[in-house]
Amino acid sequence: MTYADLLFANGPVLTMDTANPRSHALAVKDGRILALGDRALGLRGPGTQVIDLSGKALLPGFQDAHVHPLMGGLQMVACDLSEVHSLSEYRRIIANYARTHAEQDWVEGAGWYGDVFDGGFPHRDLLDELVPDRPAYFLSHDGHGAWVNTRALELAGITDSTPHPDGGIIAREENGRATGMLIEHAADLVSRMLPAPDxxxxxxxxxxxxxxxxxxxxxxxxxxxxxxxxxxxxxxxxxxxxxxxxxxxxxxxxxxxxxxxxxxxxxxxxxxxxxxxxxxxxxxxxxxxxxxxxxxxxxxxxxxxxxxxxxxxxxxxxxxxxxxxxxxxxxxxxxxxxxxxxxxxxxxxxxxxxxxxxxxxxxxxxxxxxxxxxxxxxxxxxxxxxxxxxxxxxxxxxxxxxxxxxxxxxxxxxxxxxxxxxxxxxxxxxxxxxxxxxxxxxxxxxxxxxxxxxxxxxxxxxxxxxxxxxxxxxxxxxxxxxxxxxxxxxxxxxNRLDQDRGTLREGMIADLAVLEADPYAVPARALGDLAVERTYVDGVLIFHRATSE
Structure with a gap:
């Protein structure tokens, strides 16, 4: 008899399969889903690892249909402004990063939000104050604009009379002075000068x-x-x-x-x-x-x-x-x-x-x-x-x-x-x-x-x-x-991955996520509070919140 390698039980199994949307158990063998429900429970053997969900919900592993992981990862290891939302915090983080990374030729970062600044856009004068000694380049949180200091503008050859590039805008004050805000493809004028990461x-x-x-x-x-x-x-x-x-x-x-x-x-x-x-x-x-x-x-x-x-x-x-x-x-x-x-x-x-x-x-x-x-x-x-x-x-x-x-x-x-x-x-x-x-x-x-x-x-x-x-x-x-x-x-x-992933059905690859509670059992206003407890890829545990904290 074939026994399961993994058995998830004692919690809701939300399959995303319209023919069988909900179950109470799921068995995995060799990285694929072997069975669901009572049939899965019957495949418990002497070597089966049993995961007691204790009311937690099992879902297919989430998929993101539009994401920029390299940009996100580079932001995480640079001057990251994405976790705060105030001008005072931006000042603190940028100044601290510049001070602790004195060896870098450029100060690079990302994640700023326009509504933090008066008028909806940042100005080079503030960045000059925080980074006076080197060029600085900060990409907006949405990736559609860059905030640079005067040194960066000078290195790029951008003056108050530089024409807008195709597909971009060099923001200016009413008197024509460049503000240090580069919109869309205007940011390329500076970004192409950044040191290439190894x-x-x-x-x-x-x-x-x-x-x-x-x-x-x-x-x-x-x-x-x-x-x-x-x-x-x-x-x-x-x-x-x-x-x-x-x-x-x-x-x-x-x-x-x-x-x-x-x-x-x-x-x-x-x-x-x-x-x-x-x-x-x-x-x-x-x-x-x-x-x-x-x-x-x-x-x-x-x-x-x-x-x-x-x-x-x-x-x-x-x-x-x-x-x-x-x-x-x-x-x-x-x-x-x-x-x-x-x-x-x-x-x-x-x-x-x-x-x-x-x-x-x-x-x-x-x-x-x-x-x-x-x-x-x-x-x-x-x-x-x-x-x-x-x-x-x-x-x-x-x-x-x-x-x-x-x-x-x-x-x-x-x-x-x-x-x-x-x-x-x-x-x-x-x-x-x-x-x-x-x-x-x-x-x-x-x-x-x-x-x-x-x-x-x-x-x-x-x-x-x-x-x-x-x-x-x-x-x-x-x-x-x-x-x-x-x-x-x-x-x-x-993502063209639906043949093997995205639903919990027999034969599908066991990419799985365990939520800390059943999303159908919490108030709608609490959905955003639900955290992932475990993540599995091909039936292998790759994230466990209890061991990562």
Missing amino acids: KSHIRNALLEAQKFMHSKGITAWQDAAVGEALGSPDAFEHYLALDEQGLLTATVTGALWWHREQGLEQLELFRDRRSRARGRFRASAVKLMLDGVCENLTAAMTRPYVGHPQQRGMTLIEPEVLCDITRSLDAEGFDLHLHAVGDQAVRDSLSALELQARTGWDPRHQIAHLDIIDAGDIAQFSRVGAIANIQPLWARQDPVLTETKLPYLDSAHQSMHFAFQSLHEAGVPLAMGSDWPVSSPDPMWGVHSAVNRTAPPADPHAKDERSQNSPLLGHEAIALDAALHAATAGAAFA
Whole structure:
């Protein structure tokens, strides 16, 4: 008789399988799920390790459908501002880091939030005060802007008369003086001068990111920018190396970065990379950046921003060109991962995904972020079969949204803000991504905001009364079933990993997460407080909270 290696019992097993959504036991053999329920209990043998859940919940390992692990890892090992939310804390952390890292030629960091600063943007004068002796470069929490000091501007040759680069903005005072805030591709003028991190530093950052994500119950993800992108090094060779060394314990789908200044000649590189990535890391998708973000007026909108009648954002790839690109990539069998924040960018994405179906091709094309969508475009979203890759932690009335975003949006745009339920009701598949380090990768924080449309209690960037208690468009909240599905099976589908992962069924790979309580047994407002107790990959324990604290 075949006995189980592992047996989980005495707690709810939330399978994410619509045919059998809930069970009470699960057995694992050789890294795969052997049985569920009473049949699993009958497979206990003399060598079976029994995990007494004691009421804790067993779920499929969470998956993140849109994340930047290398950026997150590099931020963790640099001057990290992401865990605080005040100007006094920024001052303290930057000054301390500069003092304790005097040997570094540059002071680098990331994670700042615009609403901390008067006017929504930082100024070089403050950074000059904190780092007077060296160039300094700090990427914003959302990756769409950089805060630099005067020395960095000088090294980059940026003066008060330097023209805006294509796809970027050099912020200036009314008198024309550059402020040290570089928006979108203007940041490249400085980031390309940063010292390149060495191989060991990059791989250490990836491993730190993996460890952190495993602690949140995440067992697989889609890296949404594999290539030299967003001021970050190319992670491709490093993923391959870590996989070859047996150090990559996550399963990773790589979205290869589309360089918009190049053309279809990139296909040769993409084909080569796809052929070389055949282990735990697969390069099966391509990422295209279509616009920016609303906070700096670069998200592409169908109508002008309030107070800026001449500005509708940036269209980074013209619609006709985009359609040529998507047709070519789809014909080559690549999944498309489109960054679209504004409703015009979403509309352009949908038009570009009106692709000819063909036998044997099951595309996983997805539109990420879709902060704003026109109600009239939701039916097309469903018709083209695109996945809505949502970042639910953004769907709350935090200071970033209310102070630096909503003032630029008219009432109609505000009314279709993170329209999760509207998309779900229309039959659009939902996949949850965090966009970490833009926001926390904690999937239960994302579930909390998706269900409540408020911030999780422990989020340092949303501790105010409105963030915690006033839902953002409460009618766009989704049910707990839909939220958990988006964080597991839905994300697995978007990551093209659903054949073996994302649900708990016989024969599936035993990527598992144990939550400290049944999410269906706690008040909705407490969902964000639920922590992961254990994480398993291929049936092997890789995180245990009791031994990591």
